[in-house]
Amino acid sequence: MASAPARIRVGLIGYGYAGRTFHAPLIRAVPALDLRVVASSDPAKVWADLPGLAVLTDPATVATSEDVDLVVIASPNDTHAPLAQIALEAGKHIVVDKPFTLDLAEARGLVALTRRQGRMLSVFHNRRWDSDYLSVRRAIAEGVIGKVRHFESHFDRFRPQVRDRWREGAGPGGGIWYDLGPHLVDQALQLFGLPDRVTANLARLRPGALSDDWAHVVLEYRDLRVVLQASMLVAGGSSRFVVHGEAGSLIKERSDIQEQQLLAGMAPGAPGWGEDPDGIAIHDGSGAVAHAPAVVGDQRRYYADLARQLVQGVVESSAALESLQVMACLEAALIAARTGTSVALTLTPGEQDASGCG
The missing domain is CATH 3.40.50.720 (NAD(P)-binding Rossmann-like Domain)
Known part of the structure; x- marks a missing residue:
C-alpha cells in the first residue's frame, strides 16, 4: 500500500x-x-x-x-x-x-x-467561498435575471467609535478600502473580469477618523456598472447584494455567517457550518417574487484547494496574476478618489490574461 x-x-x-x-x-x-x-x-x-x-x-x-x-x-x-x-x-x-x-x-x-x-x-481571498457570494454567482450563471447590467455589493460594519488599531490608523495600508475593498474587488473580478476604468470616492465620516471609513467605488465596463460600497456606519437595512439584469433583479439581504460562527468558537465543518438561512429574492418585473435557497458557504475550501495543489506538486501562476489585478483596481480607486477622475488600470497585456472571468 x-x-x-x-x-x-x-x-x-x-x-x-x-x-x-x-x-x-x-x-x-x-x-x-x-x-x-x-x-x-x-x-x-x-x-x-x-x-x-x-x-x-x-x-x-x-x-x-x-x-x-x-x-x-x-x-x-x-x-x-x-x-x-x-x-x-x-x-x-x-x-x-x-x-x-x-x-x-x-x-x-x-x-x-x-x-x-x-x-x-x-x-x-477567502470570501470567494461565502454563502452570499456563491448564491449570487449561481443565480447569475443560471441566467435567472438575464444579462447583468448593474451589480451592487456592500461590505459594511457598524463601528461608530474609532478604535486604536492599525487597520483604522493613519499609517500605510490603513483604512476601510484596503481592509474590505480587496474582498469586494476580488469577487467582482471573479464574476465579470477586469473593468475598463475605475471611479471612486473615499471619505472619513466618523469623528476622529484617521483613515477612510467610507468607500464608494464604481468599476466601469462597456455595458455594466459594478458598485462597490463599504462603510463603518451601517447599523442595518442595507442589502449585501443588489443585482439588476435584462430579465429581472435579485436581492441577497444578509451576509455570510462564517465569520460570526468562528468568533463564537464553532469549528469549521461542524454541523451548521456555513449554512445560510437567508436565500435570494428574485424579482421578475411583473410584481412576482421568487425565492431561492442560499448556497452553503465553506471557507475551508480556500486552504483545501491550496493544499491539494501543493501535495500534487502543482505551482499555478493564475493566483499570483489575479492578485496583481486586484491590486491594480485598489490602486486605481485610490488615484481616482484623489484626482476626481476616471482611471484606467495600468496592467500590461500579460498581466491581464488571468482575469478570473466566469
Whole structure:
C-alpha cells in the first residue's frame, strides 16, 4: 500500500484578528495542513487557544524556518511585502492576507520573485467561498435575471467609535478600502473580469477618523456598472447584494455567517457550518417574487484547494496574476478618489490574461 502524502507544514505569522479568527482555525480544519509554528508578540494569547504549539516572537525566523513549507502572512499590511520577500527567498510557498501589498509596484516585484523561485503565491481571498457570494454567482450563471447590467455589493460594519488599531490608523495600508475593498474587488473580478476604468470616492465620516471609513467605488465596463460600497456606519437595512439584469433583479439581504460562527468558537465543518438561512429574492418585473435557497458557504475550501495543489506538486501562476489585478483596481480607486477622475488600470497585456472571468 502506498504511503499517504506528507502533510504541508505551515508557519503562521501574526495572531491578531485575521490570524486568530480565520487562518488558524481554517488551517487546522484541513487534514493535509499541519500548523507547526506561530509568530506572535503575545505567546500567551496563542497558547490560550493552541496549547503547546511552538510560538516565536520573530516573524523572520518563522518565514525562514526549515520546519515550514508554507508561510502564511497575517501581520499588519505594511509588513506583507518585506515578509513575503524573506519567505520566498528562503524557498517557501506563501499565503498573504489581503491586501496583498501596499501598491502595484510591490505586488509586481513579489510575483516576479515567485516565478524565479518556482514557488506558489496566493492571497487570502477567502470570501470567494461565502454563502452570499456563491448564491449570487449561481443565480447569475443560471441566467435567472438575464444579462447583468448593474451589480451592487456592500461590505459594511457598524463601528461608530474609532478604535486604536492599525487597520483604522493613519499609517500605510490603513483604512476601510484596503481592509474590505480587496474582498469586494476580488469577487467582482471573479464574476465579470477586469473593468475598463475605475471611479471612486473615499471619505472619513466618523469623528476622529484617521483613515477612510467610507468607500464608494464604481468599476466601469462597456455595458455594466459594478458598485462597490463599504462603510463603518451601517447599523442595518442595507442589502449585501443588489443585482439588476435584462430579465429581472435579485436581492441577497444578509451576509455570510462564517465569520460570526468562528468568533463564537464553532469549528469549521461542524454541523451548521456555513449554512445560510437567508436565500435570494428574485424579482421578475411583473410584481412576482421568487425565492431561492442560499448556497452553503465553506471557507475551508480556500486552504483545501491550496493544499491539494501543493501535495500534487502543482505551482499555478493564475493566483499570483489575479492578485496583481486586484491590486491594480485598489490602486486605481485610490488615484481616482484623489484626482476626481476616471482611471484606467495600468496592467500590461500579460498581466491581464488571468482575469478570473466566469
